[in-house]
Amino acid sequence: MSKEVGVKRKRVRLRPEVRKEQILRATLAEFSAYGYAATSVKKIAQRVGLSKAGIYAHFSGKEEIFEALLMKVLVPSFTGFETRCLDGESLEQIVDTFISGAYDRLEDPTFLAVFRLMIAEGGRAPHLLKRWRNEVIKPYLDQQQAMVDRCVARGEIRAGAVAENYVLILAPSVFASLWHLISDIETSTQELASLRDAHRRFLMASLQP
Amino acid sequence: MSKEVGVKRKRVRLRPEVRKEQILRATLAEFSAYGYAATSVKKIAQRVGLSKAGIYAHFSGKEEIFEALLMKVLVPSFTGFETRCLDGESLEQIVDTFISGAYDRLEDPTFLAVFRLMIAEGGRAPHLLKRWRNEVIKPYLDQQQAMVDRCVARGEIRAGAVAENYVLILAPSVFASLWHLISDIETSTQELASLRDAHRRFLMASLQP
Amino acid sequence: MSKEVGVKRKRVRLRPEVRKEQILRATLAEFSAYGYAATSVKKIAQRVGLSKAGIYAHFSGKEEIFEALLMKVLVPSFTGFETRCLDGESLEQIVDTFISGAYDRLEDPTFLAVFRLMIAEGGRAPHLLKRWRNEVIKPYLDQQQAMVDRCVARGEIRAGAVAENYVLILAPSVFASLWHLISDIETSTQELASLRDAHRRFLMASLQP
Amino acid sequence: MSKEVGVKRKRVRLRPEVRKEQILRATLAEFSAYGYAATSVKKIAQRVGLSKAGIYAHFSGKEEIFEALLMKVLVPSFTGFETRCLDGESLEQIVDTFISGAYDRLEDPTFLAVFRLMIAEGGRAPHLLKRWRNEVIKPYLDQQQAMVDRCVARGEIRAGAVAENYVLILAPSVFASLWHLISDIETSTQELASLRDAHRRFLMASLQP
DNA sequence: AATGAATGAGAGTTCATTCAT
DNA sequence: TATGAATGAACTCTCATTCAT
Numbered sequence: 013m014s015k016e017v018g019v020k021r022k023r024v025r026l027r028p029e030v031r032k033e034q035i036l037r038a039t040l041a042e043f044s045a046y047g048y049a050a051t052s053v054k055k056i057a058q059r060v061g062l063s064k065a066g067i068y069a070h071f072s073g074k075e076e077i078f079e080a081l082l083m084k085v086l087v088p089s090f091t092g093f094e095t096r097c098l099d100g101e102s103l104e105q106i107v108d109t110f111i112s113g114a115y116d117r118l119e120d121p122t123f124l125a126v127f128r129l130m131i132a133e134g135g136r137a138p139h140l141l142k143r144w145r146n147e148v149i150k151p152y153l154d155q156q157q158a159m160v161d162r163c164v165a166r167g168e169i170r171a172g173a174v175a176e177n178y179v180l181i182l183a184p185s186v187f188a189s190l191w192h193l194i195s196d197i198e199t200s201t202q203e204l205a206s207l208r209d210a211h212r213r214f215l216m217a218s219l220q221p
Numbered sequence: 222m223s224k225e226v227g228v229k230r231k232r233v234r235l236r237p238e239v240r241k242e243q244i245l246r247a248t249l250a251e252f253s254a255y256g257y258a259a260t261s262v263k264k265i266a267q268r269v270g271l272s273k274a275g276i277y278a279h280f281s282g283k284e285e286i287f288e289a290l291l292m293k294v295l296v297p298s299f300t301g302f303e304t305r306c307l308d309g310e311s312l313e314q315i316v317d318t319f320i321s322g323a324y325d326r327l328e329d330p331t332f333l334a335v336f337r338l339m340i341a342e343g344g345r346a347p348h349l350l351k352r353w354r355n356e357v358i359k360p361y362l363d364q365q366q367a368m369v370d371r372c373v374a375r376g377e378i379r380a381g382a383v384a385e386n387y388v389l390i391l392a393p394s395v396f397a398s399l400w401h402l403i404s405d406i407e408t409s410t411q412e413l414a415s416l417r418d419a420h421r422r423f424l425m426a427s428l429q430p
Numbered sequence: 431m432s433k434e435v436g437v438k439r440k441r442v443r444l445r446p447e448v449r450k451e452q453i454l455r456a457t458l459a460e461f462s463a464y465g466y467a468a469t470s471v472k473k474i475a476q477r478v479g480l481s482k483a484g485i486y487a488h489f490s491g492k493e494e495i496f497e498a499l500l501m502k503v504l505v506p507s508f509t510g511f512e513t514r515c516l517d518g519e520s521l522e523q524i525v526d527t528f529i530s531g532a533y534d535r536l537e538d539p540t541f542l543a544v545f546r547l548m549i550a551e552g553g554r555a556p557h558l559l560k561r562w563r564n565e566v567i568k569p570y571l572d573q574q575q576a577m578v579d580r581c582v583a584r585g586e587i588r589a590g591a592v593a594e595n596y597v598l599i600l601a602p603s604v605f606a607s608l609w610h611l612i613s614d615i616e617t618s619t620q621e622l623a624s625l626r627d628a629h630r631r632f633l634m635a636s637l638q639p
Numbered sequence: 640m641s642k643e644v645g646v647k648r649k650r651v652r653l654r655p656e657v658r659k660e661q662i663l664r665a666t667l668a669e670f671s672a673y674g675y676a677a678t679s680v681k682k683i684a685q686r687v688g689l690s691k692a693g694i695y696a697h698f699s700g701k702e703e704i705f706e707a708l709l710m711k712v713l714v715p716s717f718t719g720f721e722t723r724c725l726d727g728e729s730l731e732q733i734v735d736t737f738i739s740g741a742y743d744r745l746e747d748p749t750f751l752a753v754f755r756l757m758i759a760e761g762g763r764a765p766h767l768l769k770r771w772r773n774e775v776i777k778p779y780l781d782q783q784q785a786m787v788d789r790c791v792a793r794g795e796i797r798a799g800a801v802a803e804n805y806v807l808i809l810a811p812s813v814f815a816s817l818w819h820l821i822s823d824i825e826t827s828t829q830e831l832a833s834l835r836d837a838h839r840r841f842l843m844a845s846l847q848p
Numbered sequence: 849a850a851t852g853a854a855t856g857a858g859a860g861t862t863c864a865t866t867c868a869t
Numbered sequence: 870t871a872t873g874a875a876t877g878a879a880c881t882c883t884c885a886t887t888c889a890t
Contacts, residue, residue, distance in 0.1 A: 132342075190395065193340055
C-alpha cells in the first residue's frame with residue numbers, strides 16, 4: 013500500500029530524544045504483542061521508519077532497548093492511581109474515585125502492555141522485576157494502606173479485614189486487568205461492567221463505618 | 222568437550238505415548254520458563270534425551286507441540302478447585318477448604334507454569350485462549366457461582382455483593398498467583414501468608430449469614 | 431559457469447572427519463590468501479560445497495576453525511626438514527640435502543601459507559604462536575644445532591661462528607621464503623636460483639673442515 | 640557511559656596536511672596491530688580524535704588511506720640502513736656499523752609495523768608490493784652489493800660466496816626481524832643477543848681479506 | 849523410532865560510507 | 870572542515886526443519 017516501487021524515502025534526521033522516544037514506543041507495541049524473543053529489531057525499525065542499523069545509533073542492542081523500555085514504562089504505570097481520603101469527602105466519593113481509576117486503566121493500552129510485559133518477560137530481567145516490585149508496587153500498596161488507615165482512624169472507614177489489607181480492596185480490579193489480557197476487548201468490556209459494579213458495592217458494604 | 226569418547230547414548234526406543242508425554246512435560250518446563258520463541262527444539266530434545274530430529278517423529282513441528290501442550294494442560298488446571306457447600310458443613314469449614322485449595326495451588330509449579338504461559342503466549346493461539354476462557358474458566362466460575370447461590374438460598378451464606386459475584390471471592394487468591402509470578406518463591410511465600418489470613422477473615426465476615 | 435539455475439545440488443553427507451578435513455583445507459586457502467578477518471564463513475562454505483550452517487555442524491565458530499587449523503598445520507610444517515649427518519656422508523652430500531630441503535619447501539604452498547598465516551595472524555592467537563615457537567621451532571633449531579655439533583666433534587664440519595649458530599646456516603633460506611611471499615612465483619623462482627647456489631657455496635666454504 | 644554530561648569535545652580544525660599526517664600515523668598503528676580488515680575506520684578516527692565522517696574529509700575511503708600509508712611508509716623504511724665502506728675504515732668498523740644498523744632497527748616499532756604490514760597485507764595491493772620490491776628493496780640490495788663489490792676490488796673485503804651475494808650478509812638480521820615479529824619483545828631481545836654476536840663474528844670471518 | 853549432517857531463512861550486529869546540518 | 874544520524878551490505882551465528890542412513 014504505502015510502498016511505492018523505486019521511491020526511496022528521503023533520509024530523515026531527528027533529534028536523538030525524539031528518535032529514542034519513537035523507538036521505545038514502537039518497541040513497547042511489538043514486545044507486548046509478541047514478546048521479547050519474537051520481536052525482531054527489523055520490525056521495530058520498520059515501525060519507526062528507520063533502517064535496522066539506524067536503531068543502533070541510539071541503542072547498543074536489543075537488550076538495552078528492553079531495559080530502557082522497562083525503566084521508562086514501569087515507573088509511571090501506577091502514577092495517578094490514588095485513593096484519596098480528603099476531608100469532607102464521603103465514602104461514596106472515595107470509592108467512586110477509586111473504582112473509576114482502577115477500571116479506567118483497563119482502557120489504557122500502555123498499562124496493559126506493561127502489565128503483560130512484566131509477567132511474560134519478567135524472568136528475562138529479574139533485577140528490573142525486583143525493582144518494579146520493591147520501588148513501584150510495594151510503595152504504592154504501602155502508601156494506599158496508610159491512607160486507608162488514616163481514614164479508619166478518623167472513623168470514615170470501618171475497621172476490619174478489608175480495611176487492614178489494601179490488597180483485598182484492589183484485587184478485583186487486578187482480576188479485571190488479567191481478564192482483559194486474555195480476552196478480546198469488546199467481549200471483556202461488557203463482562204467486566206458487572207464486576208465493576210459489584211466491586212463498588214462490595215467496597216461500600218465492607219468499608220461503611 | 223562434553224563428549225565422552227566411546228560412550229554413546231544407546232538409542233532408546235519408547236512407546237509413542239510415553240515419548241509424547243515426556244516431550245510435553247519438557248516443553249511445559251521450557252516454555253513457561255523462557256516463552257515460546259526463546260525455547261528451542263534442541264533444548265526440549267535435550268531435556269527428553271532425544272535428538273532434535275527425534276522430536277519430529279512425534280510432532281510435526283514446534284507449533285504442534287505448543288498446541289498439544291495447551292490442550293493437555295489447560296483442562297485440568299482448575300480441577301479439584303471447588304468450593305463445596307455440603308450439608309452440615311459450617312461456613313468456617315467451607316471457607317477453610319476454599320482457602321486451602323486456592324493458596325495451595327501456588328505451590329504447584331504446573332499451575333503457575335500454565336498461568337504464565339496463558340498470559341505470555343495467549344496471543345499466539347487466540348483460539349485456544351478463547352477455548353480456555355469459555356470451556357474452562359467460565360464454566361468453572363459459573364459452577365462455583367451456582368454453588369454459592371444454593372448456599373445463599375439455604376441460608377448458609379449471607380446475600381450481598383460478594384456472594385453475588387464469585388470473582389470477588391476468588392480475586393485475592395488470583396492476586397496471590399500473580400504476585401508469586403513476579404517474585405522469587407521464598408520472599409513471596411511469607412508475604413502472602415498474611416494475605417491468606419486476611420482473605421479468610423474477609424470471607425468469613427462477608428459471607429456470615 | 432558452474433551454476434545452473436534451478437538445479438539444486440543433492441544433499442551430500444560425509445563422515446565428520448572428512449568434512450572437517452575439507453573445511454580446514456578450504457580455510458587454510460582462504461585465510462592465507464585474505465587473512466582471518468577478511469575471510470568469511472560463507473566463502474569457506476562455498477569452497478567446501480556446503481551451506482554456511484553446515485560449517486557449524488563441525489565447528490562451533492570461526493575462531494574454533496582458526497585454532498583447529500593452526501594446531502593441525504603448524505606441527506607438521508617442519509617435519510622432514512632435517513640436516514642429516516650420517517656416517518660416511520661427505521660434507522657436500524650433507525649440504526646438498528639441506529639446500530634441497532630448504533628451497534624445495536618454497537614450492538609447497540602449504541608451507542608458505544602457514545608461514546604467512548603465523549606472521550599475519552599470530553597476534554590473534556598469541557598462545558598458539560607461543561606454542562609454535564616453543565614446541566615446534568625452537569626444538570627444531572636445537573635438534574639441528576645438536577646434529578651440527580656432533581659433526582663438528584667428529585671433524586666433519588669446521589668449528590666457527592657459523593657452525594655454532596644454526597640460525598646462520600638457515601637464515602638465507604628463510605630470507606628466500608620471505609622473498610617468495612612478497613613476489614609472484616615466476617619472478618622469484620629465478621631470482622632465488624642464484625641465492626640458492628650462493629647459499630650452497632657459502633655453506634661449503636664455511637663448514638669445510 | 641564514557642560520556643561526560645556537558646563536556647563536549649570542541650570541534651578542532653586543523654590544516655589538512657597535519658590531519659592527514661595524524662590519520663596515517665594512527666592507521667599504521669592500527670593496521671600493523673590488527674591488519675587491514677580488522678581495523679575499523681571508527682578506531683582510526685578515535686585515535687585521531689575525529690569523528691568517522693571527519694576521516695572522509697581527508698581520504699575518499701579506507702582503501703585510499705591504506706595506499707597513502709604504504710606510499711608514505713615504504714620508502715623511508717630502509718633509509719639510513721647502509722653499509723658504508725669509506726676510506727680508512729677497517730673491516731671491523733664497517734661490520735660494527737652494519738650490525739648496529741641492522742639490529743637497532745628491531746627496536747623501531749615503525750620498521751616492524753611496516754615489515755608485518757607488507758607480509759600480511761601485501762596481497763591486497765600487489766602493485767604497491769611490486770613497487771616496494773622493485774623501487775625500494777631491490778635498489779637497496781643492488782646498491783649495497785655495489786658497495787661491497789668496491790670493497791672487494793680495493794682488497795678490503797675477501798672475495799667469495801658471501802661477498803658476492805649481499806643477501807647472505809643480510810639474511811641473519813632479517814631472521815632476527817621475523818623472530819621479533821613472532822615473539823614478545825622481552826623474550827626475543829635476549830634471545831637475539833647471541834645471534835647478533837654470532838652474526839658479527841660470521842661476517843668478520845667471511846669477509847676478512 | 850531415531851539419528852546427526854545438512855539446509856534456508858532470518859536473527860542481531862558491525863561496518864564503510866553518505867548526507868543534512 | 871567537521872559532525873553524527875542514517876543506511877545497505879555483509880558478517881557471524883542460530884533455528885526449525887529435512888533427509889539419508
